[in-house]
Amino acid sequence: MVEVTLKDGVNWVGVVDWTLRDFHGYITYRGATYNSYLILDEKTALVDTVKGTFSGELAEKISELTSLEKIDYIIINHVEMDHSSGLPAIAKLAKNAKIIASTRGKDALIKHYGPEFERVETVKTGDEIKLGKRTLRFIEAPMIHWPDSMFTYLVEDKILMPNDAFGQHLATSGRFDDEVDEHTLMEEAATYYANILMPLAPLIARKIQEIQQMGIPIDMIAPSHGIIWRKNPDKIIKAYLDWTSGAANKNKVTVVFDTMWGSTEKMARAIVDGAASQSVEVKLLKLRGSSNSEVMTEILDSKAVIVGSPTIHNGIFPTVGGFLTDATGLKPKGKLWGFFGSFGWGGGAVKGMVETAKNAGFEVYPQSVEAKYIPDAGELKKCFEFGQQIAQKIKV
Numbered sequence: 001m002v003e004v005t006l007k008d009g010v011n012w013v014g015v016v017d018w019t020l021r022d023f024h025g026y027i028t029y030r031g032a033t034y035n036s037y038l039i040l041d042e043k044t045a046l047v048d049t050v051k052g053t054f055s056g057e058l059a060e061k062i063s064e065l066t067s068l069e070k071i072d073y074i075i076i077n078h079v080e081m082d083h084s085s086g087l088p089a090i091a092k093l094a095k096n097a098k099i100i101a102s103t104r105g106k107d108a109l110i111k112h113y114g115p116e117f118e119r120v121e122t123v124k125t126g127d128e129i130k131l132g133k134r135t136l137r138f139i140e141a142p143m144i145h146w147p148d149s150m151f152t153y154l155v156e157d158k159i160l161m162p163n164d165a166f167g168q169h170l171a172t173s174g175r176f177d178d179e180v181d182e183h184t185l186m187e188e189a190a191t192y193y194a195n196i197l198m199p200l201a202p203l204i205a206r207k208i209q210e211i212q213q214m215g216i217p218i219d220m221i222a223p224s225h226g227i228i229w230r231k232n233p234d235k236i237i238k239a240y241l242d243w244t245s246g247a248a249n250k251n252k253v254t255v256v257f258d259t260m261w262g263s264t265e266k267m268a269r270a271i272v273d274g275a276a277s278q279s280v281e282v283k284l285l286k287l288r289g290s291s292n293s294e295v296m297t298e299i300l301d302s303k304a305v306i307v308g309s310p311t312i313h314n315g316i317f318p319t320v321g322g323f324l325t326d327a328t329g330l331k332p333k334g335k336l337w338g339f340f341g342s343f344g345w346g347g348g349a350v351k352g353m354v355e356t357a358k359n360a361g362f363e364v365y366p367q368s369v370e371a372k373y374i375p376d377a378g379e380l381k382k383c384f385e386f387g388q389q390i391a392q393k394i395k396v
């Protein structure tokens with residue numbers, strides 16, 4: 001094994017899940033990693049485990065650096081199974097290790113893996129464990145990503161291990177930000193934020209502020225997914241601040257639709273032309289062909305989102321309904337939403353979409369466009385004007 005060292009005595013022992021394409025419904029075109037870190041000092045600590053199917057690989061990596069029986073602490077920053085399902089197997093081998101988690105982490109470990117985890121010791125913000133030359137300090141981070149989540153900070157090495165925060169689903173041979181393509185890295189960091197963390201934007205902004213106020217220096221951010229921010233940790237902090245505040249929103253319109261016989265698609269194309277005539281950036285995505293994860297990434301930096309659905313059985317087409325469930329749950333900040341669609345007789349899709357968006361508290365453009373069966377020239381003109389008006393609105 002090639003050793004991956006963050007700093008002397010701090011090693012990455014995680015696994016790369018190269019072929020993963022679906023992470024609980026989030027489409028991971030570029031695979032994923034589960035990062036685990038081994039800290040070798042007078043005492044030895046393992047920060048986070050990996051997905052259970054890879055616990056053998058984790059044990060092998062650890063044993064190349066030290067005996068598992070020498071592990072004194074296993075820190076569980078987050079109980080979600082991508083990080084903790086390797087724990088039962090590792091805990092059996094690391095017989096002498098104390099398991100450390102937040103109070104809610106302990107409860108969740110017991111619920112996931114049984115009463116043997118009653119022995120978990122709990123920590124709260126500010127608590128420290130001395131390893132020798134190094135100190136682990138804990139910062140609770142409830143709801144980033146689950147109620148149990150916490151960050152571990154290596155005081156002397158100035159390394160923040162924030163688990164899910166600042167991660168990306170990206171399988172690469174490089175482990176650090178200076179070893180991978182920067183554009184790919186930021187695209188995957190954006191996709192990860194948009195699909196996992198976006199609904200938690202206010203909490204994340206507050207947590208970043210809290211950490212900045214603690215005045216703790218950060219040389220590296222070592223999340224539990226993807227690459228480690230070694231060269232430029234400030235870059236991902238700045239990106240998170242822009243995403244959480246809406247400052248990343250640009251003059252961009254994302255048009256999303258689905259269609260049975262092509263009418264809603266004709267409308268979508270006219271809307272795209274109308275928006276593009278106002279010199280804004282426009283993206284058009286068809287839901288059967290694009291994953292919701294991909295669409296949410298496009299929406300992340302858009303100021304407007306225009307959604308089209310044909311009417312089916314008096315309501316919204318299923319892929320569009322599913323997308324709206326996802327989008328209203330993820331709560332993208334500061335977007336203007338518009339709706340359109342084709343129908344045959346009573347309609348219902350546009351009304352349903354508008355209601356869904358309003359119920360979610362989204363800002364909805366007051367007009368919608370609908371066309372009976374195949375849109376005629378007049379209806380296509382209305383679509384063009386609709387795109388034009390929404391683009392003009394976001395430009396001011």
Ligand SMILES: Cc1cc2nc3c(=O)[nH]c(=O)nc-3n(C[C@H](O)[C@H](O)[C@H](O)COP(=O)(O)O)c2cc1C
Nearest residue numbers: 260261262263264310313314343344345346347373
């Ligand atoms: C299975 C099916 C169910 C439909 N249900 C309705 C309906 O309940 N109300 C309605 O107004 N139109 C209904 N329509 C008509 C479509 O909304 C209409 O054909 C529309 O132009 C389709 O747009 P598209 O080409 O974008 O799919 C239905 C069509 C199909 C194929």
Ligand SMILES: [Fe+2]
Nearest residue numbers: 078080145164
């Ligand atoms: Fe998580």
Ligand SMILES: [Fe+2]
Nearest residue numbers: 080082164225
């Ligand atoms: Fe995770």
